[in-house]
Amino acid sequence: MIQLWPFHGGIEPKSYKTLSNQVAIKKAGIPQFLTLPLLQHIGEPTKPVVNIADKVLKGQIIAHCENEDCSLSLSAPIHASSSGTIVAIESHAVPHPSGLNAPCIVIATDGNDEWIERFPLPNYTDIEPDIVRNYIAQAGIVGLGGAGFPSHVKLVHNNIDTLIINGAECEPYITCDDRIMQEHPADVIVGAQILLHVLGGAKNCIIAVENNKPQAYKTLSNLAQGNIAVVQVPTLYPMGGERQLIYTLTGKEVGRGKLPASIGIVVHNVETTRAIYRAIYQGRPLISRAVTVTGTGLETPQNFEILLGTPMEFILKQCNPKSNLKRLIMGGPMMGFSLPNNKMPIVKTTNCLILSDKEEVKPLQMPCIRCGACAQACPINLLPQQLYWYAKAKDLKKIQEYHLFDCIDCGCCAYVCPSHIPLISYYRYAKAEIRANEQESKKSESAKHRHEFRTFRLERIKAEKKARLQKLKSKSNASKESAIKAALERVKAKKQAIIIQHLIDNSSDSHLQ
Amino acid sequence: MTIAILSIIVLGGLALLFGLLLGYASVRFKVEGNPVVDQIDAILPQQQCGKCSYPGCRPYAHAIANEEADINQCPPGGEMVILALADLLDREAKPLDMELKPTNEVRLAVIDEAICIGCTLCIQACPVDAILGAAKQMHTVIAQECTGCELCVKPCPVDCIAMIAIPLTIHNWKWAYPSPPTLQNPMEPLL
Ligand code: SF4
Ligand code: SF4
Numbered sequence: 001m002i003q004l005w006p007f008h009g010g011i012e013p014k015s016y017k018t019l020s021n022q023v024a025i026k027k028a029g030i031p032q033f034l035t036l037p038l039l040q041h042i043g044e045p046t047k048p049v050v051n052i053a054d055k056v057l058k059g060q061i062i063a064h065c066e067n068e069d070c071s072l073s074l075s076a077p078i079h080a081s082s083s084g085t086i087v088a089i090e091s092h093a094v095p096h097p098s099g100l101n102a103p104c105i106v107i108a109t110d111g112n113d114e115w116i117e118r119f120p121l122p123n124y125t126d127i128e129p130d131i132v133r134n135y136i137a138q139a140g141i142v143g144l145g146g147a148g149f150p151s152h153v154k155l156v157h158n159n160i161d162t163l164i165i166n167g168a169e170c171e172p173y174i175t176c177d178d179r180i181m182q183e184h185p186a187d188v189i190v191g192a193q194i195l196l197h198v199l200g201g202a203k204n205c206i207i208a209v210e211n212n213k214p215q216a217y218k219t220l221s222n223l224a225q226g227n228i229a230v231v232q233v234p235t236l237y238p239m240g241g242e243r244q245l246i247y248t249l250t251g252k253e254v255g256r257g258k259l260p261a262s263i264g265i266v267v268h269n270v271e272t273t274r275a276i277y278r279a280i281y282q283g284r285p286l287i288s289r290a291v292t293v294t295g296t297g298l299e300t301p302q303n304f305e306i307l308l309g310t311p312m313e314f315i316l317k318q319c320n321p322k323s324n325l326k327r328l329i330m331g332g333p334m335m336g337f338s339l340p341n342n343k344m345p346i347v348k349t350t351n352c353l354i355l356s357d358k359e360e361v362k363p364l365q366m367p368c369i370r371c372g373a374c375a376q377a378c379p380i381n382l383l384p385q386q387l388y389w390y391a392k393a394k395d396l397k398k399i400q401e402y403h404l405f406d407c408i409d410c411g412c413c414a415y416v417c418p419s420h421i422p423l424i425s426y427y428r429y430a431k432a433e434i435r436a437n438e439q440e441s442k443k444s445e446s447a448k449h450r451h452e453f454r455t456f457r458l459e460r461i462k463a464e465k466k467a468r469l470q471k472l473k474s475k476s477n478a479s480k481e482s483a484i485k486a487a488l489e490r491v492k493a494k495k496q497a498i499i500i501q502h503l504i505d506n507s508s509d510s511h512l513q
Numbered sequence: 514m515t516i517a518i519l520s521i522i523v524l525g526g527l528a529l530l531f532g533l534l535l536g537y538a539s540v541r542f543k544v545e546g547n548p549v550v551d552q553i554d555a556i557l558p559q560q561q562c563g564k565c566s567y568p569g570c571r572p573y574a575h576a577i578a579n580e581e582a583d584i585n586q587c588p589p590g591g592e593m594v595i596l597a598l599a600d601l602l603d604r605e606a607k608p609l610d611m612e613l614k615p616t617n618e619v620r621l622a623v624i625d626e627a628i629c630i631g632c633t634l635c636i637q638a639c640p641v642d643a644i645l646g647a648a649k650q651m652h653t654v655i656a657q658e659c660t661g662c663e664l665c666v667k668p669c670p671v672d673c674i675a676m677i678a679i680p681l682t683i684h685n686w687k688w689a690y691p692s693p694p695t696l697q698n699p700m701e702p703l704l
Contacts, residue, residue, distance in 0.1 A: 039683070098686040394690075425691040432687035444559035447660045450641040451561045451569055457642075 002206075002231060005251040007244045009379045010236040011412045013172050013334070015212065020294045020301040021175040025183060027305050028318065030082050034107040034309030037094045038063050040348040041142040042149050043074030048089050048105055056080040057116035059285055061138075062105050070137040071130075076150045077140045081287040081307035084109040095330050095344045097337040104345070107309070118283030129157055129198045132280070136198070139279035140286045140348075145177075145240065145269035146331055148349035151276065157200030160266050164249060165192055165207040167216065167270040168233060168240035171332030174352045176290035177270045179303045181209065181216035185223050188270055191277035192228055195268060202266070203227060206249055210235045237334065238410040242267050244379050256406060271351075291315070291346060297325045297355035312342045312353060322357050329354040334411045366419035374413035374423065380406050384413035384423055391426035396434050404430055549578045549602075556597045560589045561640035562662030564613060569640060577602070588613045589661075619661040620676040622654045628673035635665035635674060 039045035046063035056062055063078040070076060084107045092104040124132050137152035145166060165188065169177040181188060192205050205228045209217045212235040221230045233239055233248050243254050246265055254260050260267055268276075271290055278284045287308055294301035299320035306315060312328070329336045330350055374384035383402055390399035407427050414423040553574035560570070565586040567573040576582035577598070584598040585607050592609075599606035624635070624644075631649040643659045646652030654665075666674050679685070 094683070096683045096686075097688070098681075098683055100681060100683050100686055102683045422691055425688070428688040429690050436685075436687050440558075444660075446658070447559040447561065447641050448554075448570070450643070450658060451559070452571075454640065454642050455569075 002229070002249070003251075004231075004233065004248055006234070007247045007379055008381050009377045009412060010238065010244070011377055011415050012235070013237060013415065015235075016173045016294070017175050017178070017212065019173070019175075020292050020303055021178055021213075023179075023300075023302040025176070025179050025290055025303045025305050028307070028310060028315055030109050030111060030113060030307065031310045031314040032109060033087075033311070034081050034084070034109060034307060035092050035104045035311065035345040036062065036078050036081070036107070036309040037092070037102055037104045037345065037347055038078065039102060040078065040148065040308070041076050042147060043076075045103075046075060046078050050086050050089075050105065052086050052089060054086045056084060056086060056107060057114055058083045059116045059118065059283075059287060061140075061285075062086070062107075070150070071134045071152065074150055074153055076142050076152075076286075077138065078105070078308075079140055079285040079287050080107055081309050082107070082109045083112050083114040093341070093344050095339055095347060095350065099340050120283035121280050124194060124280050125197055129200050132194070132198050136276055136279060138285075139275075141272060141275050141279060142286070142348050143269055144271040144275060144289055144348065144351065146335070146349055146351050151268065151272055154261070154266055154268065155195070155198050156261070157198065157202075158261065159264055160199045160202045160261060161204065161264045162250065162266075163192065163195055163199060163202045163205040164245060164265060164267045165195075165205065165270055165273050166240055166242075166245055166267050167207055167209040167213070167220075168245060169213070169270075170210060170235070170237045170240040171334050171352075172237075173294050173354055174292050174332050175294075176292045176303050176351060178213045178216050180271050180274055180290055181213070182219055184274055185216075185219045187274045187277045188220065189223050189228060190281070191273035191275075194276055194280050195266075195273065196227070199266060204229070206231050207270075208233050208239075208245055208249060210239055237412065238379055238408070241379065241408055241410060243408070256403070286348065289346070289348065289350070291350055292352040293319050293355075294352065295329075295354040295356050297322050297327075297357040306346045306350075308348060309345045312339075312344055312346065315346065315353070316342055316355060319355075321355060324357055325355055326359050327354075327356040329356070334415070335409060363420040365421055368419055368421060371418060373416045373418060377412040377416045379410060379412060380408060382407055387430075388421060388423050388426050391430040394433075396430060396437065399430050400434065404434075407431075547575075547578060550574045552601055553577050553598065556590075556594055556601065557587060558590045558594065558660075560660040560662045562589060562660070562664060563640070564588050583607075583610070586610050586613060589619070618678060620663075621656055621659050621661055621679050622663070622665055623675050623677050624652050624654055625673040625675065626651050626653065628671050630671055632670060634668040634670065638665045638668045640664060 038048065044066065046065055048062065049064045050056060050062045058080060060080045061077045062080050065073050065075040065077060086105060087108045088106040090104065091101040094102045094104065096102065121127060121132065121135060133152050133155045136155065141151045143149045143151060167177055167181055192207065196202050196205055207220055207224065207228065207230045209220065209230065209232055211232045217230060217232050224230045231249065238244055239248065242260060245267060246260055247253060252263050254263060275286050288305050289308065290303060291306050292303050293315055299322065301319060304315060328339045328342055330339055330353055331337065332352055333354060336352065368385055368388065370385060378384055386402050387399055387404055387407065390402065404427060409424060409427065411424050414421065417423060554571050557570040557574060563569065565573045565582070567576055573582060577584060584602065584604055585595050587594050588609060595609065596606050629651050631646060631651060633646065633648055635652060636644045636646055640662060641658055641660055643655045644652055644665060645655060661676065663676055666676060
């Protein structure tokens with residue numbers, strides 16, 4: 001039993017996990033069309049490498065990173081999730097809080113689900129960690145816990161001594177990680193071994209499971225051996241937050257603005273770990289993921305393995321939706337967002353869909369009474385009421401002094417606020433505004449330089465013109481004078497010649513006379 | 514008597530010493546340029562649009578620093594810039610000059626390349642060299658560098674430059690300010 005370190009704050013919302021945690025993961029099937037957005041992760045969007053009317057096979061790369069080299073970029077390629085024909089590369093509704101469209105590749109499936117040739121690496125232990133890491137990047141694997149950070153970026157081996165596999169799954173409703181740990185414990189454990197190899201000999205691996213998932217804990221513990229330990233952690237939201245989990249397990253704090261790697265720790269999600277196992281042992285890139293489809297609006301909530309790009313409609317139909325549906329949420333109830341319709345595709349970051357038959361109740365918002373409940377609940381130990389105050393006043397300088405960018409958007413503060421202030425909305429606004437301002441000031445800086453250079457250039461051209469004119473003038477003056485002189489001389493010479501001629505003529509005349 | 518002479522010598526010596534020190538410091542630590550102008554210039558949006566009636570942001574900054582111009586003449590900067598300038602210069606914040614139209618959104622110049630005759634007039638008008646082209650060649654705007662100042666629109670003899678709104682995508686979209694409390698959702702109880 002290892003020592004645990006409780007983190008500050010946190011909340012215990014009602015979990016609703018029993019809605020879906022008893023049902024095994026089911027394959028959702030192949031829809032008629034797959035819509036794959038070019039950006040399904042945090043970072044740079046990918047570029048299409050196929051054309052309309054191309055035939056593609058399952059697992060074929062259809063959109064790649066810049067220069068087709070992902071090992072160095074914050075990006076991950078997109079693969080065809082089933083075989084078929086590319087029918088469109090166009091803007092399409094995507095699951096994003098803005099509700100805007102974004103470029104997607106649309107595949108009309110042929111139903112054969114025919115694989116491209118696969119090259120697994122079961123002898124990965126004989127291969128350089130960097131090559132295995134690159135292989136994982138090519139497989140398009142990103143963090144499947146919801147954030148979607150390209151996994152290979154978190155697999156650089158510089159003095160990492162502890163690998164943590166995050167099986168906390170602390171948000172209400174979500175149960176897909178729980179099911180994966182119960183149904184595929186061996187995949188997770190072998191995946192962890194692969195990660196240890198890629199991390200260049202990290203010493204320990206801890207698989208952390210919240211104590212509301214006893215079955216998952218048991219199955220994993222039975223299989224774990226060697227330097228892999230399975231640890232139960234208390235059920236407390238947001239236990240699955242990277243920093244909270246690290247603190248709970250090790251008592252170490254990650255410095256402000258730093259990555260866990262700076263203290264020798266790397267955290268990967270359970271399903272990501274399984275995806276890496278599947279990539280290495282089966283040559284299977286990330287073309288599907290487990291999704292919890294749940295909520296009070298469905299008769300039969302369950303967990304699915306869904307091909308990426310599958311329309312949500314196709315999935316929801318299989319869960320017997322009730323008739324009076326009110327809201328569709330992607331992600332958990334704490335950190336997810338509402339979607340305007342069910343036509344959007346499942347993407348790499350879709351870990352949960354919640355369909356509710358209840359209207360979103362916006363309770364009466366009251367003024368802040370400075371009760372301090374939010375500060376007690378904040379797992380980062382921030383002062384949410386202060387942040388709210390400055391965000392509301394649009395004081396973007398002051399709010400950063402209160403460490404706005406340490407806030408992990410967990411929503412604990414808003415959950416406990418007795419005045420029902422939508423605190424997160426204020427923080428999101430402030431963060432977005434500050435980032436936009438930074439972009440803008442970069443642009444205006446460049447405009448300033450360009451303007452200064454232009455002014456300088458115009459001055460220079462003017463000066464050059466003037467100089468040239470001067471030179472031309474002086475030159476032409478000189479030449480004019482000499483021309484006049486020459487002409488005068490010529491005239492003089494002519495005159496003289498005439499006089500001489502006269503003299504000669506006269507003298508000869510006189511001779512004749 | 515000696516005390517009086519002594520104190521005159523001591524004080525005079527001190528005065529001389531400090532005078533020399535100050536004189537030296539003013540040469541040694543001389544600040545290049547005008548720091549107030551730089552600070553003002555840093556606040557201005559650098560569109561170089563000239564709507565303030567000065568030929569660019571820096572000349573306007575100079576004019577403000579010399580108290581020749583008011584702080585409310587920058588339409589692209591709008592309220593934010595006026596507030597920042599008022600704060601910096603300790604002057605009264607006031608609404609934008611009535612004669613100037615506020616520009617709410619930054620737009621982008623686009624040349625209709627089918628109509629362009631390659632006259633280079635717009636190139637000469639662009640304050641940030643964001644238009645590419647040569648005589649009798651089609652011109653084009655480098656979208657990244659365009660500040661949306663609109664100065665190229667008027668000089669075009671064939672009217673082929675349009676200012677378009679920058680399209681909203683998932684990359685430049687941002688979370689809005691939480692909607693103000695309404696009657697159904699009041700912030701303060703209506704008394
Ligand atoms: S959302 Fe931010 S401020 Fe609120 S509790 Fe979470 S970390 Fe703290
Ligand atoms: S919990 Fe709400 S009311 Fe209490 S201090 Fe925080 S913001 Fe104010």
